[in-house]
Amino acid sequence: MSPVEPQLVEAPFRSNRLPRPWRIEDIVDGRKLRVQLTAAALAGAGRENEVRARALDLLHTALFRGRMIAQERLQAGADGLDTARLLSAVQDAVMSALYDFTTTHVFRARNPTEGERLSVLAVGGYGRHVLAPSSDIDLLFLRQYKVSPWAESVIEYMLYALWDMGLKVGHSFRTIDTCISLAKSDVTIKSSLLDARYLFGDVDLFSNLQARFRAECVEGHDAQFIADKLGERDQRHARQGNSPYVVEPNVKEGKGGLRDMQTMFWIAKHMQGGETLEEVMRQRLFTDQEYVVFIRAARFLWTIRCHLHYLTGRAEERLSFDLQPEIAARLNYRDRGDQLGVERLMKRYFLAAKDVGNLTRILGAKLDDDHNGGPKGLRRLWPQPSAKPVGDTGFEIGKNRIGITDSRQLRSKPVDMLRLFAIAAQSDLELHPNAMADVARSVRAFRPDMRADEDARDLFFDCLLKTEHPGKILRSMNETGLLGRFLPEFGGIVAQTQFNMYHHYTVDEHTLRAIETMSDIEHGRSNTHPHPTRLFKMITARRALYLAMLLHDTGKGRGDQQIAGMETAEAACRRLGLPDDEVELVAWLVGHHLEMSETAQKRDISDPRTVATFAEMVGSLERLSLLHILTAADISAVGPKVWNGWKGQLLSDLHHNTVAALRGGRSDEALVAAELEERAEKRRGELASMVGELPPVMAGMETAYWTGFPAETLAQHARALSEQSAITVEARLRGDQSAVSLLVSGDDRIGLFADLAGTIAGEGANIVAAQVFTSESGQIVDVFTLHGPDGGPFADGDAGRLGGLETAVTAALEGNAPPPSMPKKARNPRAAAFLVRPVVSVDAQASRDFTVIDIAARDRPGLLYDIARCLAECDLSIHSAHVGSYGERVFDAFYVKTLDGTKLTDAAKKETLKARLLDVLSRNEPARPKTPARELARARPADSF
Numbered sequence: 005m006s007p008v009e010p011q012l013v014e015a016p017f018r019s020n021r022l023p024r025p026w027r028i029e030d031i032v033d034g035r036k037l038r039v040q041l042t043a044a045a046l047a048g049a050g051r052e053n054e055v056r057a058r059a060l061d062l063l064h065t066a067l068f069r070g071r072m073i074a075q076e077r078l079q080a081g082a083d084g085l086d087t088a089r090l091l092s093a094v095q096d097a098v099m100s101a102l103y104d105f106t107t108t109h110v111f112r113a114r115n116p117t118e119g120e121r122l123s124v125l126a127v128g129g130y131g132r133h134v135l136a137p138s139s140d141i142d143l144l145f146l147r148q149y150k151v152s153p154w155a156e157s158v159i160e161y162m163l164y165a166l167w168d169m170g171l172k173v174g175h176s177f178r179t180i181d182t183c184i185s186l187a188k189s190d191v192t193i194k195s196s197l198l199d200a201r202y203l204f205g206d207v208d209l210f211s212n213l214q215a216r217f218r219a220e221c222v223e224g225h226d227a228q229f230i231a232d233k234l235g236e237r238d239q240r241h242a243r244q245g246n247s248p249y250v251v252e253p254n255v256k257e258g259k260g261g262l263r264d265m266q267t268m269f270w271i272a273k274h275m276q277g278g279e280t281l282e283e284v285m286r287q288r289l290f291t292d293q294e295y296v297v298f299i300r301a302a303r304f305l306w307t308i309r310c311h312l313h314y315l316t317g318r319a320e321e322r323l324s325f326d327l328q329p330e331i332a333a334r335l336n337y338r339d340r341g342d343q344l345g346v347e348r349l350m351k352r353y354f355l356a357a358k359d360v361g362n363l364t365r366i367l368g369a370k371l372d373d374d375h376n377g378g379p380k381g382l383r384r385l386w387p388q389p390s391a392k393p394v395g396d397t398g399f400e401i402g403k404n405r406i407g408i409t410d411s412r413q414l415r416s417k418p419v420d421m422l423r424l425f426a427i428a429a430q431s432d433l434e435l436h437p438n439a440m441a442d443v444a445r446s447v448r449a450f451r452p453d454m455r456a457d458e459d460a461r462d463l464f465f466d467c468l469l470k471t472e473h474p475g476k477i478l479r480s481m482n483e484t485g486l487l488g489r490f491l492p493e494f495g496g497i498v499a500q501t502q503f504n505m506y507h508h509y510t511v512d513e514h515t516l517r518a519i520e521t522m523s524d525i526e527h528g529r530s531n532t533h534p535h536p537t538r539l540f541k542m543i544t545a546r547r548a549l550y551l552a553m554l555l556h557d558t559g560k561g562r563g564d565q566q567i568a569g570m571e572t573a574e575a576a577c578r579r580l581g582l583p584d585d586e587v588e589l590v591a592w593l594v595g596h597h598l599e600m601s602e603t604a605q606k607r608d609i610s611d612p613r614t615v616a617t618f619a620e621m622v623g624s625l626e627r628l629s630l631l632h633i634l635t636a637a638d639i640s641a642v643g644p645k646v647w648n649g650w651k652g653q654l655l656s657d658l659h660h661n662t663v664a665a666l667r668g669g670r671s672d673e674a675l676v677a678a679e680l681e682e683r684a685e686k687r688r689g690e691l692a693s694m695v696g697e698l699p700p701v702m703a704g705m706e707t708a709y710w711t712g713f714p715a716e717t718l719a720q721h722a723r724a725l726s727e728q729s730a731i732t733v734e735a736r737l738r739g740d741q742s743a744v745s746l747l748v749s750g751d752d753r754i755g756l757f758a759d760l761a762g763t764i765a766g767e768g769a770n771i772v773a774a775q776v777f778t779s780e781s782g783q784i785v786d787v788f789t790l791h792g793p794d795g796g797p798f799a800d801g802d803a804g805r806l807g808g809l810e811t812a813v814t815a816a817l818e819g820n821a822p823p824p825s826m827p828k829k830a831r832n833p834r835a836a837a838f839l840v841r842p843v844v845s846v847d848a849q850a851s852r853d854f855t856v857i858d859i860a861a862r863d864r865p866g867l868l869y870d871i872a873r874c875l876a877e878c879d880l881s882i883h884s885a886h887v888g889s890y891g892e893r894v895f896d897a898f899y900v901k902t903l904d905g906t907k908l909t910d911a912a913k914k915e916t917l918k919a920r921l922l923d924v925l926s927r928n929e930p931a932r933p934k935t936p937a938r939e940l941a942r943a944r945p946a947d948s949f
Contacts, residue, residue, distance in 0.1 A: 649742025
C-alpha cells in the first residue's frame, strides 16, 4: 500500500506561510536507497560486519533526514496529523528497504518452502498511517504455521537493525490461527488487528488473515465490540479523572483526547470498513458537520502531541505546566490584553477536547442505545411500548430518555431547545443522544434577540432552579453550546483556563462543579459543609444565590475579576428581567465573592477592626449567609482536597463573629471590641464551670485568645496546661480530623516563633495557620494548625511522628534545638514555569492594635522560618500568622508589634523591612526551563508567558 498523502488544511494556529504538501519520493527515495544497499552488499562481499555497518548507516541517514524534514515542516506550520503521516511514510520507506536488503543480501530464500512464508504488518498507530515522533514501531510478523530458521533469522536481523537505529519496536510473531484466537478473547489485540496494514512479504498470507479476521471476528460482532470499547473508554476516563477539563491534560489518554478519537475510529471501521481516517469517518455514522469537527480536532491534537514529543525528546503525552508556555510560543499564541498566550492555547485545547467529548458521547450513546437498549431474552418477542409524547411539545419519552420527534422543530422554534432541557430537568431524565446532537446542530438558530424572550427566561430558570441536580442539566446545556448561547457572559468563560497550579479545572467546569456542590449543600447531600447546610434553610434569595454562582467568575480575563464580574452579572440579570433589588444583590455577591475567603484565611478574625470592617461590608444577616454558602461551594469546586475542615472552621468562626456584630447593630470598631470582650468573659465562665480553676497562664490571656477557640478546645488547653510545668507541647488530631493542632506554651523570647516554625518545617509539617498569644506574665500559648505534604493531617495516625514532633518542639522552646534542616524537596519543573513576583505590603490601618504585613511569594520549604527570622531580626514580635498555600504561591499575613508594644509607623523602617523581606522571598528562585522558543523570546517581559 502506498502511504497516504493528505491534503493540507489550515493549521489550528496562526502562520504566515504553510509548507507545501509532501511526496515521500522527495524525502526518502526508496529506489535510490535500495541501489545504495545493493552496492554496499556487493562491495563488502564476504565482510559481513562491514556490510551491516554500511547498511545501517544508509538506513539511519535516510530515516534521520526524513524525521528532520517532518520536524522542520511542523515548526514551519504544518499540522500534527500531516507530520504523523509523513513520519509513518518515512518509516515505511526505510522498513521496506531494510526487508529487501535482509531477504536479498543476508538471508535469501531462493526456493521458499511453505514454512518460510512471512508477511510483515504494521499495527497500532503505525498501522493507521500515523506515527508520533517518539512512539513505538508496532510490528506483527505473520507466519504460515511453524517457525522456520529462515524466518527467525530474518526477524532477528531486522529487529536488531531497528534497535541499533535507536527505534523502540513492539513486535509479535504469530500464525493466523493464533491471531484469530487472541482477537476473540482480547479486545486490545482485536483493535490492533483492525489497524493491521500490509508492509511487505507474502501478500497472500496477509489477505488470508484479513478474510478470516473479518469473517470470524468482525461480522456479526459489532454489539460486543462496541460494548467492550465503550467499557474500556469508561475505565480509562476514570483513571484520568473523568473530566476533559483538568488543567494539565493527557493529550492521548485523557477524556476528549486522541484515544477517544481512536475509539470512534475503531467502532466505525468495525461496523462499516474503510482504510484511512477520512474514508472511515466520512461514512454513515457521522454527519458532514461532525466529520469536519472530528478532522479539525484530530489535526489540532496531533499538532500538540507532535510538539510535545519533539520538545521533550520522549513519548510525553501530558501537557504539563512547564511545557504549555513553550508549546504556546511554538504555535504563535501571543498575549492578548489580559489573557496570556498560554491561556489562549489551553482554551483552544479545551474547545477541541470538548468537541471530541461531544462526538464520543453522542456516538457512544447512540450505538449503546441501538445495540444494547432493546429487550433481552423472551421479552424481545413481546410487543414493546413506543415512546410517549410529552403533551403537544413535539418531544417524547422512551427508555427513560427525552427525544425529539422532528429535529426541524428546533430550527423553526429555537426556544424549544430550552424547553427540552427544562422538561429533562423537571422529570430528572437524560436527553437522548440524538436530541443532544440536534441541539448542537441547531444552536446557532437561537438568535441573540431571543435571550430577552420571557418564555425563554422562564425556561432557563426552570433548568437552574426546578431540579435537585442543576449541575447535570447545565453541563448538558454547556456541552451543546446552548448555555453560552443563551447566557453570553457564561459563554465567555467556556474552556477558559488560569495559568497557575491552584485551579484544577477550566473556569466553566469549575463553575458547574460549584453549582453541583451548592445543590448538594441545599439538599443535605454534603457531609463536609454542615454549617452552610443549616444556613441554606434560612435564606430567602435562593434564585439570586444560584445566579451569582453561575456568574461569579465571568469577570476573569477582563481585568479585576470582581469589578468586571459585577458588570457582567448586572448586564445578565437585567436581560433576564430581574427586579432592581435582586440585580443589585447578585452583582454584590459576584463582586464580593472572594472577600469572605480572604478575610477568614488571611486576617485575624478575632481582631475587632477585621470583624467591624467585614460586618460593615456585608451589612445584613441574609447577605452574610448567602456569601458564606457561595464561598464554601466556590472553594470546594477548585479541585480535589482543596476544601478541608480547617477552612470550614475559619469561615464558621468569621460568620459567628460577624453575626454577633450585626445582631447588636455594632459595626463600630469600639462596639465590636466590647462585644468580643463580653463573649470572652462568658467563655471564661463556661470554661471555669467545665474544668474548675483555670491554669495561671490561661487566666492572664487576652480577649482574642478566648474568642478564637470554642469552649471544647479551650477545655483541652486547660487540661494540657494544668501541669504547672514551664513548658507544654501537645500535638493532637483536631476533632474534625482535618488537621493536627499543636499546642505550645513556654517563656517568650525574641526569635522564638522563627525557631518553632523552622523546627516544625524540619519535621515535614506544613503550617497552615498559627495563632500566637502572650500572657501578662510573659508566657506564650501558641497554636499551630498542621498539614502534611498531601494536604491532609500531618502524620495522620502515626503516633511516633507526632511524638518526634513534640520532642523537637520542646528542644526549640528550651533553646537547645539545632539549626533547622529543611526537608529536601525534589525540584518541580512544573512550578518553575510560573513567574511569581514577590510582593510585600505593610499596613498599619488594617488592625486596631497591630501592623499587618501581607506577603505573596513562591512557595518553598522553610519559607515561613525565613520570614519569621527576618521579622525577629527587625525587632518585631509576631501576634498571629495566617498562612495560605495556593498551588505554587503563598499568601501570608502577619500581625506584628514592635518590642515596645506599638505599631510600626516609621516610614524609613517600613521601607527597610520591605526590602529585607523581598530579599528573603527572592532566594532560591528556580531557573525557568530553557527551551528554543524561550531563548528566542528573551527580550520579552519576564512574565509574558
